[in-house]
Amino acid sequence: MKILYGVQGTGNGHIARARMMASHFARRKVDVQFLFSGRPADKYFDMECFGDYQLRKGLTFATVNGAVNSFKTLLEAQPLQFVRDVRGLDLDGYDLIVTDFEPVTAWAGRLRGKTVIGVGHQYAFGYRNVPQAGVNLRNRLIMKMFAPVTHRLGLHWNHFNAPIVPPIINPAEKRAGVVGNHVVVYLPFENQQRITESLKSFPDTRFIQYSPELVDSQDGNISLRKTSLHGFKRDLCSARAVMCNAGFELISECLHMGVPVLAKPVAGQSEQLGNAAALQALGHARIMYEYDPAIIADWLSHPEAPRPQRYPDVAAAICDWLLSGNWHDTSELVESTWQLALPAGHRVFST
Structure with missing residues (x-):
């Protein structure tokens, strides 16, 4: 065939x-x-x-x-x-x-x-x-x-x-035996400079911010990374939590491994809004519909890990x-x- x-x-x-x-x-x-x-x-x-x-x-x-x-x-x-x-x-x-x-x-x-x-x-x-x-x-x-x-x-x-x-x-992808203290941030549809400046207001948290438009560098408590396959997977598997848009695949990987997720759906994108509704109905993730540092602060203080789904x-x-x-x-x-x-x-x- x-x-x-x-x-x-x-x-x-x-x-x-x-x-x-x-x-x-x-x-x-x-x-x-x-x-x-x-x-x-x-x-x-x-x-x-x-x-x-x-x-x-x-x-x-x-x-x-x-x-x-x-x-x-x-x-x-x-x-x-x-x-x-x-x-x-x-x-x-x-x-x-x-x-x-x-x-x-x-x-x-x-x-x-x-x-x-x-x-x-x-x-x-x-x-x-x-x-x-x-x-x-x-x-x-x-x-x-x-x-x-x-x-x-x-x-x-x-x-x-x-x-x-x-x-x-x-299914062979598993969470690292030793989980790191970093939070992976992947919000490619947002203004990256705005995201970086916002994350600086949480100096006690180490963030690894990924986006296709970024260049590998360090800015205070934030490691900026250009999107890549192997580097992203390594950081994802060892992350203590993930903040991302409400796309399907990344959140699926997080649910498979039991990684806490804070998801922000893209406004006006019905698929992502539907994903947010499903995550809330299933109790699998925290949702913020607008980028809100107050919600991020509350989530960082007690991110709830979902039960690993093991797809x-x-x-x-x-x-x-x-x-x-x-x-x-x-x-x-x-x-x-x-x-x-x-x-x-x-x-x-x-x-």
């Missing part, structure tokens, strides 16, 4: 999932062509596992100071380039198209009548039991039409009585499901993956 696998590259979470999928495809000797869109070519890093991958402009949401900016989003959209990318994508020779909310591959497959499988967190929001917030007609249309698929497989922290599976994380190797199970060709039926996949999770992952919400 030859697979075209599209990955939304705006955030690192989609790419982190793709790394796990790439590893399992390689073990099964599956021929996979990866395509990424959503960020400039020079902003990708640690991509060796994807081989000779393709890049496209794609579509993404522009943010300013922690909130979605509609005008900037439209200004940067380049719809004609998107249409050219969709129409120019060669789908000949592929047996299956898989997309993790990547629009070029999804629309190219749709327009040519190909089977497109959506595997990703966003595909969980189509079920009514999944917590949602900040959703209006525009957001519903975006979630439905941004990367349309033939069959969908959503990922989330709980099954919410819906046919979705646990997060794709690396199973979901990527391996999804690979086998994709290769089976039985894409109409997810029941066995859903049941088997949740059975492998610890009881904390089995909290059932009433329909």
